[in-house]
Each structure stands twice: as structure tokens, then as C-alpha cells.
Amino acid sequence: MQATLPQCAHGTPAGEHPHPTTGILLCAQCRRGIPAQRTEDATNPDVQTAIDAYRRHRGNDIYFPELLNITQQIEAFLAEGASPHQVTALAEVAGEQRISLVQAAGVVA
Numbered sequence: 001m002q003a004t005l006p007q008c009a010h011g012t013p014a015g016e017h018p019h020p021t022t023g024i025l026l027c028a029q030c031r032r033g034i035p036a037q038r039t040e041d042a043t044n045p046d047v048q049t050a051i052d053a054y055r056r057h058r059g060n061d062i063y064f065p066e067l068l069n070i071t072q073q074i075e076a077f078l079a080e081g082a083s084p085h086q087v088t089a090l091a092e093v094a095g096e097q098r099i100s101l102v103q104a105a106g107v108v109a
Helices: 045-058 064-079 084-097 099-106
Strands: none
Touching: 045 064, 045 084, 064 084, 064 099, 084 099
């Protein structure tokens, strides 16, 4: 689980996911409901919104390499001047069709 699921807000690999046999959250801070403190290297809110949209439409079975790839594509689109709304819309299409954002841009165009 820790090798494939994304980390929780506290930085613990797969921390907000329950242990498969005990059902207890893997991160002690998540178990206690302690909010994570934002740091300067925290995920850009526009990027996080697009990731969340992709996840909602794709399903939660996203493994780390795919998540990393999608995150890099989202950041690249934003860096090239796409609006957060446009990138989120692309992420929704990409998630629904199980394709990359670059491929989704071709579908939407």
C-alpha cells in the first residue's frame, strides 16, 4: 500500500488509507484528526483541484507513476498559460476516458 498509494497530507505514504486487516489509518496524525500544516512545497491548489477532478472521474485506483505523470501534465498545462478551469475540465475528460491530459486536449479540441 505504501509503495502504490499516494501519501496523506502529513507526508506519510498511504497514510490516510486504512490498514487492510486492522482498518486503522496508517498515519497516526490522520487517526487523531490533526490537520496538516501547509509548507511552501505543498501542492498548488489549482493542481490539486485538477488531480481531484481526474480522480473522481477515473476512480481511486490510481497508482503513483500515473499520479506523478498526470501531475506533471497538469503543471505543464498551467505553466503554458491554460486556466485552472481549462485544466480541470481536461482532467475530467482524461479521467473518464482513462487517457492522458495531452490526449484529452486532442479529444476536446
